[in-house]
Every structure is written in structure tokens, then in C-alpha cells.
Amino acid sequence: MSKVSVLVVDDATFIRDLVKKGLRDNFPGIHIEEAVNGRKAQQLLARHAVDLILCDWEMPELSGLELLSWCREQDALKTTPFIMVTSRGDKENVVQAIQAGVSDFIGKPFSTEQLVTKVKKALHRAGKLQALAASAPPKMLSTGAYANDSLAALTGGKADVVQAKAPTAAAAKPAAAAPAAKPAANPTSGRGQGQLRLPGGSMACVIKALSLKEALLVVKRTEQLPQVLESAVLDLEQGEGAETARLNGYLHAVAAFEPKPDSEWLQLTFKFVDRDPQKLDYLSRLIARGSAQKHFSPGA
Incomplete structure (x- = not known):
């Protein structure tokens, strides 16, 4: 059975790390590719097929909207789910992205629950979710406590080591x-x-x-x-x-x-x-x- 492949595109390493951690924690076995901007994503998509694209809007060289328009012009990418991960929530920008063929939006800042919900929805529509769900422990596909996702993403999962030094919601008095x-x-x-x-x-x-x-x-x-x-x-x-x-x-x-x-x-x-x-x-x-x-x- 081939792996489900997701492409994460963002010029900010911090955001890419958050998205990758959220995907790996909730969709075991998923294959993740990443690109630092739309131009690099184009090059990668020309070589590899993906099942889902999670893309930032504002990036140097080639924006998320430009990448989306390019994808919809490619026969192999016309129907590939494309989720825009962006802080641009204005009506004008939303309409622009819908006209270009966007599948869904995730607003910045986002929680892991929001990310997982949108990805599940997109993979379900593409007929790819069942294969992931069949091999994943039930708890991995349910929502839980994600208060320290950002911390864990930066510490490689060793949040317990750093937690004593960093204020949290419970300790940030x-x-x-x-x-x-x-x-x-x-x-x-x-x-x-x-x-x-x-x-x-x-x-x-x-x-x-x-x-x-x-x-x-x-x-x-x-x-x-x-x-x-x-x-x-x-x-x-x-x-x-x-x-x-x-x-x-x-x-x-x-x-x-x-x-x-x-x-x-x-x-x-x-x-x-x-x-x-x-x-x-x-x-x-x-x-x-x-x-x-x-x-x-x-x-x-």
C-alpha cells in the first residue's frame, strides 16, 4: 500500500515544524515533503506526486496564490487538495483564492485540532483517509491536549525537559x-x-x-x-x-x-x-x- 504524501510549503521554518509535528502525531505513516517557497514547491511537484498540499500565502519568489494557480493548470494537480495556511482572512483574499481553485483554508495562528480537522476533511474527500485510519491507533486520530505543541516542535518532543524553565498556561503567573x-x-x-x-x-x-x-x-x-x-x-x-x-x-x-x-x-x-x-x-x-x-x- 502506497503512503499518503503531503507537501508543506512555508518560508518560515517554525510554521513548517508545527505543521509537520501535527501531521506526524495524528497521521502515523504519512509521508511529508517540504518546500521553503512556491518556486521550490513547483520543482518538487514536477518530480513527485502528492495527495495534499498545505501552503502559506505570502512567500518570496512565488506566492501561495501563484502556486495554486499553477497547480490548477497542471493535469496531474487539477484535483489535488490545496489548503491555504494563511493570516489573510479578508473577504477579498478569500474570494481570490476560491476563484483560483483553493480547497480549504487554515487561519494563522492555528491549533493542532484545527489542522487535524482540515487535513482529515481533505484526505476524506480525496479517498485517502481510510488507509491512514486503518493503521493508526484510535487515540492518534482523536483530538487531545495540544497546549504545548509549539514547545514540542522546537524541542524535538522533549518538552518535559524544558517545561520547568518556560511559563505555561498553568504556571505563567x-x-x-x-x-x-x-x-x-x-x-x-x-x-x-x-x-x-x-x-x-x-x-x-x-x-x-x-x-x-x-x-x-x-x-x-x-x-x-x-x-x-x-x-x-x-x-x-x-x-x-x-x-x-x-x-x-x-x-x-x-x-x-x-x-x-x-x-x-x-x-x-x-x-x-x-x-x-x-x-x-x-x-x-x-x-x-x-x-x-x-x-x-x-x-x-
């Missing part, structure tokens, strides 16, 4: 997070505002500092605490033309904004994983304008 060094007196004043989208919901945030590699954010503490290494999308609407940028990344650090145990605010370090030239250009212009300019070291 102010006592477990180092207070921010000399924070500004007013947490709501900053260099700009944005929206941080996490798998569990969205949070308004104040941008305290911004570089091409990361952003320092302040959010109001809620019952749903952000987790270190959790994937997220930062929506920025700045500038004279009200430009919008959706920046993919993960939470590198979570700390109490005020040096006290009952701090109402959290300070987050958000690392970017995008390498899209347009997004980097947007960030450069945003920093240059001074609307988010403040010195802090990206390597800190």
Missing part, C-alpha cells in the same frame, strides 16, 4: 515570569497599537519597541494567559495610508510588566518568522517613520 526592567509608568502609552491573534483568541496590544526581528508588546492580563513559544499573528495598521501588515511569529518571552505579583499588564517579546520582502519593507518604513522607533537589541 507573575511569580514565574521575570518583571520587566524599568517599565514605563503608563502601559497604554507606546509607539503604536496592534492586534495579537493567538489560537485561543485576540488581544489588543501596545507596541513598545519594534525591530526587523521582533516586537516588544504590552497586553492587558486576562484569564487566558499567552504561552511561551505559542504561534501568533501580529496585525499592524499604521502609517498615513492606514497600511496593514500581518506578521507571523511566536512568543519568545512573557513577563510581568510591573515589578509586583498582581501586575495587571504583561510584556511579550514577539519574534517574527516571516521573510517576505514586502513585510520587511513595511517594517523598515514603519521604523524609519519613527511611529514605532525605540532602541532595543534584537539579540536580547
